[in-house]
Amino acid sequence: MPDDLVIRSRRAVLPDGERPAAVAVRDGRITAVADHAAPLRAGAEVDLGDLALLPGLVDTHVHVNEPGRTEWEGFATATRAAARGGVTTLVDMPLNSLPPVVDPSALKVKRAAASGAVHVDVGFWGGAVPGNVPELRPLHAAGVFGFKCFTADSGVPEFPPLTPDGMDEAFREIAALDGLVIVHAEDPAALAEPSSGAYADFLASRPPSAERSAVERVIGLVERTGVRAHILHLSAADCLEPLAEARERGLPISAETCPHYLTLCAADVPSPDATAFKCCPPIRDAANRDALWAGLAEGVIGCVVTDHSPCTPELKRGDFATAWGGVSSLQLGLPAVWTAARARGHSLRDVVRWMAEGPSALAGLTSRKGRIAVGNDADLVAFAPDESFTVVPGDLEHRHPVTPYADRTLTGVVQATWLRGETVTGVPRGVLLSRPDRRRTEP
The missing domain is CATH 3.20.20.140 (Metal-dependent hydrolases)
Known part of the structure; x- marks a missing residue:
């Protein structure tokens, strides 16, 4: 069964270190973390080249x-x-x-x-x-x-x-x-x-x-x-x-x-x-x-x-x-x-x-969040670790662009963000989370 998406990067940051890898996604979850050149079948593929792939x-x-x-x-x-x-x-x-x-x-x-x-x-x-x-x-x-x-x-x-x-x-x-x-x-x-x-x-x-x-x-x-x-x-x-x-x-x-x-x-x-x-x-x-x-x-x-x-x-x-x-x-x-x-x-x-x-x-979310690992949500970031930019307050998305970093030069640019395998765009697709081990605690 083909996956929905494969993302390849020569700099995937995985739990065991940084290495070239291909990450497969189906139904919002990571289904495989394979070698960079692995012949994975998917409806769409993204090759990040030397951009880092982060959780x-x-x-x-x-x-x-x-x-x-x-x-x-x-x-x-x-x-x-x-x-x-x-x-x-x-x-x-x-x-x-x-x-x-x-x-x-x-x-x-x-x-x-x-x-x-x-x-x-x-x-x-x-x-x-x-x-x-x-x-x-x-x-x-x-x-x-x-x-x-x-x-x-x-x-x-x-x-x-x-x-x-x-x-x-x-x-x-x-x-x-x-x-x-x-x-x-x-x-x-x-x-x-x-x-x-x-x-x-x-x-x-x-x-x-x-x-x-x-x-x-x-x-x-x-x-x-x-x-x-x-x-x-x-x-x-x-x-x-x-x-x-x-x-x-x-x-x-x-x-x-x-x-x-x-x-x-x-x-x-x-x-x-x-x-x-x-x-x-x-x-x-x-x-x-x-x-x-x-x-x-x-x-x-x-x-x-x-x-x-x-x-x-x-x-x-x-x-x-x-x-x-x-x-x-x-x-x-x-x-x-x-x-x-x-x-x-x-x-x-x-x-x-x-x-x-x-x-x-x-937060008790290790089985879902924060790692590029099979079974986790396909929440992923394409990151340019060597690219620099100057902080312009008007470019910030939070409501009031007040920041002590104004006019500072920082290194590292987020090029794309995926939430459960879908690129984050102008449409809100986030979900509201409860503690994963939630259970009734009445006497």
Whole structure:
């Protein structure tokens, strides 16, 4: 029986390394990964030549903000940007939309807003906030991929942080579900209001110690409750030591970092009004950045995801004391990371491990996403790893073209993206995902 599509590349990035290969697709799934010249029969064939063939990236940290704050972003614009950046699966955060996803009814509202609008596949995180422990079990049964919580102010009043006692209660319930908790870890006792709008004062207001003490608290809770935990958007390299020690002791804790922490540094911020660089936790100095790369190479950090967190241009105006904190990079994450990774001697295989396989494993999607392997969805990316471009904000697909990468030259261009074997075009063909092991958890 002929396949629907065969894609050949001399640089296919496979789980066992990079090599020439031919990938066959039928009914949206990969049916064969064969030698480059294998005589495969298909209705259509694409020869990429020396373009790299990557698995579609998986971004488990995206703020789409719809419904309720669709003027900040939205499913149509965010998923178009994702596809342009080689991301074929994303998992949407439970906050900044209204209502936040802290109960099953809010999840239904979120799914209704996304239905028919997405250009890539989309899943959803739930939220753990004060008072919603009774909602965690039904949210888990409804298919969320895990539960996000904050240890400090989230920036929006409808998603407050958990107190230490609240974390203990929520973590125990999530552990009983064999669920996953993902944590924005900053210690509020170590944070302060910036003394001015300058970047240096904003940076000083959110020191590395704030992250480390919060991470150490999470590690203690993991040890006491047995919950699986994941540290979000790690920016402070001081956290690598306790994380490595916890993992050596066999504790189920992992961590991610983001393209902006790996590719930018505090010295890159040109002026107090360059608020496209503002995010929480903040972009730190070059030595810290080098240490994050070391933590990534050593496996202490297992994922690189964007934390795409846009807002309206009005909220980005002002200075570092007043502007909204969030970096928009969904379309640029792959070339930004590849530009820095290749300069440090890393391979495309490394980037795929960090940006596709690692996030896929975090979300429990390994059997479907993040790898070019028989049986997986045919989510694929044609990537020109040696082609450079200058970032023009007007070329970005997300709703508001505000980015700290404006006018930077990056290397690596996404030439085409396939979702389940079909080229992503202007027609939304994405599906809404539930946690693959979803099962009823009522008593």
